[in-house]
Amino acid sequence: MIELNAVSVEKSGAPILNDISLSFGQGGITALIGPNGAGKSTLLHAIAGLVAPTCGTVRVEGLDMARARPPERARHVALLAQDERVTARLTVRDLVGFGRWSHHHGRPRDADRRMVRDALDIFDLNPLAERRLDALSGGQRQRAFVAMAWAQETPWLLLDEPLSALDPRHARDIMDRLHALTRPGPAQRSVVIVLHDLGVAARYADRIVALKDGRLVTSGPRVLAMTGGMLSDLFGTGLALERIKGRDVVVPV
Amino acid sequence: MAERRLILLAAVLVAMAALFTLWNLRAPYGFILSLRLTKLASLCVVGAAIGTATVLFQTVAANRLLTPGIVGFDALFVFIQTMLVLSLGGAGFAALPALAQFGAETAILIVAALVLFGVLLRKGGDDILRLVLTGVILGVLLRGLAGLAQRLLDPSEFAIVQQATFATFGAVDRTQLAIAAALLALGLLAAMRLARHLDLAALGRVTAMPLGLDHDRIILVALGIVAMLVAVSTALVGPITFLGLLAASLAHAVLQSWRHALLLPGAAIIGATILVSGQFVFERLLGLQSTLTVIVEFLGGLLFLFLVLRRPRP
Known part of the structure; x- marks a missing residue:
């Protein structure tokens, strides 16, 4: 909680x-x-x-x-901040491995390596595991960071x-x-x-x-x-919730 | 792979050290050997200290362009030397016991470096442009103040300042060298103990802290080591602004690793190798004196320009 x-x-x-x-x-x-x-x-x-x-x-x-x-x-808690600006020459596997740092303090054990493998699996990062971060697209990079946060367990x-x-x-x-x-x-x-x-x-x-x-x-x-009223008050502009194809969608009014 | 490259780098340093020591060795062997070994040790101590300090500093600042010299440390050294000569007088400065002078300079430089780096990184740590500009402007200010103070000196005192502020390996005191070597060993040991934490710190504060790093404490300890290493090497031979940039950039390029357990010794070995091989070429092959630091600054400056121009726009 x-x-x-x-x-x-x-x-x-x-x-x-x-x-x-x-x-x-x-x-x-x-x-x-x-x-x-x-x-x-x-x-x-x-x-x-x-x-x-x-x-x-x-x-x-x-x-x-x-x-x-x-x-x-x-x-x-694992926090992914807004402006991740990692400049170190890391591969995706290295980055995800850093998610385990609070568990191993720089000395990874088998359990940590297993967790990294699981994270790469869950986020479909295996084909990119040995690629450097600066060679990834924005979406792939963000996926790698989320995998790192997940690996924090x-x-x-x-x-x-x-x-x-x-x-x-x-x-x-x-x-x-x-x-x-x-x-x-x-x-x-x-x-x-x-x-x-x-x-x-x-x-x-x-x-x-x-x-x-x-x-x-x-x-x-x-x-x-x-609700539309709450959103309108919150953002100071007219907003409404419409149901389109069974889903709630926010539209300006 | 990176480990093998590190061993290779160490082998190159040993080979260059052997060449430097034994090339064209003539009688009286004992005397010349002793002179050469002292100079070799001072080249290694200074190169290793500056290389290690620069990798640490770049990790702390999360920027591969910065070195302690570039953000104003060398100007600080010139300023302190000038003020010492101005306040003690040329004769008073020259009459200072060498060891006391070295100890006092090292202590003053450590404190000044901690204040300088602490202020720069605390106030501008998130904004590299602000950090560099503040460092450069502080450097200009300190050099300006030193220049002003130097106009108040008589020519002989001015010559003493010139000699004290130009890096030279020609006349290194052995006791000072031994102390510097001990402090370097201490600094290297402390840096290596910090290496695993530095790997994480290199990701930047915003990423490293949520991963469990006590970021501010690690940065403080790292800055303390940087201050000690640059202060010791500068007090020993004088400032060499761009050697650190050369050593750290080459360490990253050769080792291709983010692991500080490799980068720190790598930069130390490369820093020492640059100085030893440079001195060998100039002194033994070309028969020149006192030109090594000029060439190191020239090449380092070119590298700095190259790195600045090559950086992608944010």
Whole structure:
């Protein structure tokens, strides 16, 4: 379970998150939505323990993330940040192997190598395993990073706008894979993802957390919380939910 | 594969060291051998220290173009030397016991380097352009201040500053060399113990921290080692701005590896090999003196330009 209790975050004296209290259990995809500057990325980083709250506490499976040591945090949540700028000359296998670092601290064992093989299998990366990252397309690269985060073997995967640089085909591919990961099975993970594309949120999210100006607007199951009125208020523009071919689609009105 | 290349690099260094020591050796053997071995040791210590420090610094800064010299460390050294001569006077500076001078310079440079690198990376770590510009401008400022102070010196004091700020391997004190070698060994050992953490740190803060690295602590320790290594080698022979860039770039190119357990010794060996083979060619084959650092700076500068121009636009 992720529990935020009266969490506020300030940067250089300016409030970024304001008194956020929120909790949700494992399972499914939780989408963080809201306009630019709402504090979505900061919330994700606070959950991962990389941003210390000015006040309040963040607990993941009971662990106080602000006080935990980095390897301990990394065994509870895997975070894929927005601007991954890895310049080292790594192959895909090397990168995925780094996902195991909090388990082996640079000395991989058989269990770690097995986990890397599983990650390459699950994300269909075997044909690319020995390719260097700088030789991959944007979609392949993002898939490799998600595989690295999965290999961390944490109950939670936190992803900060992983679709921002992807075309619709690759974005859909990533979301289909994440959706598959949340289904029951040995590879199951709970996903918390920052999304700007409301259509993707409407299609894939099980749960919605909406933020505006650093405050929590609403949170709950997507079918209840995500309404045209809520989205219109959240983004300050007319939006409606239409049902097309059996799926919810967000349209401007 | 990379391990074999490292062994090959070590073999090349040993061969060059043997050539440097034994080529055209004449009587009195003991005396000449002793001179040559001292010079060989100083070349190896300085080359290894600068090579190792540059790989560490580039990992910390997450940038393959930067070296401590490029972000203003050499200018800092010139400034400190000038201020020492200005405040102590030429006679006072020259009369300082060599060991005390070396110790004090090393200590001042370590503290100054920690402040310089700490400020640069803390304030501009996420923005490489800002970091480089700040370093270059700080360098210009320090050189300007040193230039101003040098105008206040009399010609003999000015000559002392010139001698102290131009890298030379000709007159290295053996006690200083022994201390520098011990500190280098300490630095190399500490860097090698950090190697597995540095592999992860090289992915950058934003990627490495969520993977479980205590990033800020590792960076602090690495910067401490960099400060010690560059301070020791600079206090021993003077600044060589582009040697580190040559050694680190060649280490990456030859070893084709991201593993610091290979890159660190690789850069150390290449740094030493550049200096030993360069000195051999100039001193033994061409019969020239004091031109090695000029050539190293020239080639390193060309490499720097090449790397800057080759970088893809973001």
